[in-house]
Amino acid sequence: MHGLNFTAIDFETANSKRGSVCAVGLARVMDGVVVESASWLIRPPRSVGEFSPINVAVHGIRPADVRTAPGWTESLRRIMDFTGEDPFVAHNAPFDRSVLRSACAESGVAVPENPFHCSVALARRLLGLEVNKLPHVAKALGLGAFRHHDAGSDAEMCAAAVVAIARRYALHSLDALWPAAGATSVGRTRVSGRRL
Template identity: 65%
Template sequence: MHSLNFTAIDFETANSKRGSVCAVGLTKVRAGVVTESQSWLIRPPAGIDHFDARNISVHGVRPQDVLGADSWGTSLRRILAFAAGDPLVAHNASFDRSVFRNACLESNLEVPEVEFRCSLELARRQLDLEVNRLPQVAEALGLSSFRHHDAGSDAETCANAVLAIARRDGLSTLELLWPAKPPKSSGSHRYRGEPALADLPQPNPLADPSHPLFGQVVVFTGELRTLERPEAMAQIAHRGAANAKNITKKTTMLVIGRQDPHSTRVEISTDSGKERKALQYVEAGQAIQAVSENQLLEWLAPAAGAIGDPTENLVRAAAPSLEAIPALEAPAVRPAAIEAPAAGASGAPLELVAAGILKLLGSFRRSR
């Protein structure tokens, strides 16, 4: 643990613009021990210094709170002095790196060369959690409670989460915590960090066909405040929707993460490239439904009276027993979801059961 030196960082923003930084938290780690923490409010760069209701509801910072706060230029110098050349570690580092960069660009400042590492990525690799947001990670590691979306509290919890994982798994250096990724094949033409289409969660063919997400082709844009995007993609695929990375002629839904947190309605605007592309298709006559995060959460909530996984309910209705069809290759179903009929009970002939499921699978393959 003696070689673990880094500075954990967390930013909060005033609105949906990544450069609209309004608060920062920093926690220094030396030789595997937290030694110092600082946090302060920041006056967002001019031109993007308005505060959205959604952001205020998340972190509680208001316009009047930053009237006498440091500018980004002053804050940048303080951050660099505090970190003293350390790698910066953040939970969902892509967000904090983007805030850092865009705040510099909006302030007409050169963007310093700073190394970022991601504790969210670390948690996904080392912890077996369904949700890897900072509160869930902290709870799983037995860390004390904290004020989520308070920049100082988040930075300190991020640092302690990294140290807890390092102690638990015997990872005594930054290189062991974040091993270098192998170079991609020269034959790959994907943008760096962009997942292949085959890596996206695929639709569940046994999902409830009456569900509003079943059969939809869904694209996400903007940051979700409740779910991480990979989790949201997995959940909609479980309900029978197909994930897509970009707007195409097949797109039927666009989930927009930037919105009023209390509203279930959202409109397609020109705030992102995907929205602008969607508007072009809509103007050409294509039907693309704009979906808010709140509406998505309502659809993902378990139906009243549902028993367990939606896949289990469909399997119960379609097949009294699957255990007697060992040769059938179907998507995996948890054993608890399969209820074999009692001896002597009447049930569907096995041939009809197999034919029904094969028909479902065939329909799914044709629709992809």
């Protein structure tokens, strides 16, 4: 799948405020193969850094876990060093894109201009599932179990799901997977605050 290049990204947040990023997972795909992955904890911006019990119950990350973790500015630099100019793909891209933008706003840094594509939208369009949460998509594609709401595991599974869909339907480029400027529509899509 020459030319199928992107970085899958997943964020976890400390609370319901989108800027409260506390973990990131990345999986880089080149020519349809996951070639590198990374994940780490992030100390949320101080203004939105309180951990909600609901969020802790979902991802298991606690305040003590991020006490010595890098802050958002350093983490964004590491994300961009990893990603370069690759497009991002996320499972529920409107959520992850808003986390990226809000964390940048809270920290007073510029928002990267990499386009975002949504693997939920891709699954809805092509797989015909009743539920398009990542575990359901992974099961439907025969990809096996993973640690849902672990940012690194989610990013790797998102990447694997997109590659599997690309192979199944012979859609070997981002333009084929998301036709008609699908990346630009993400910024205008309204979704609830619930994670998929």
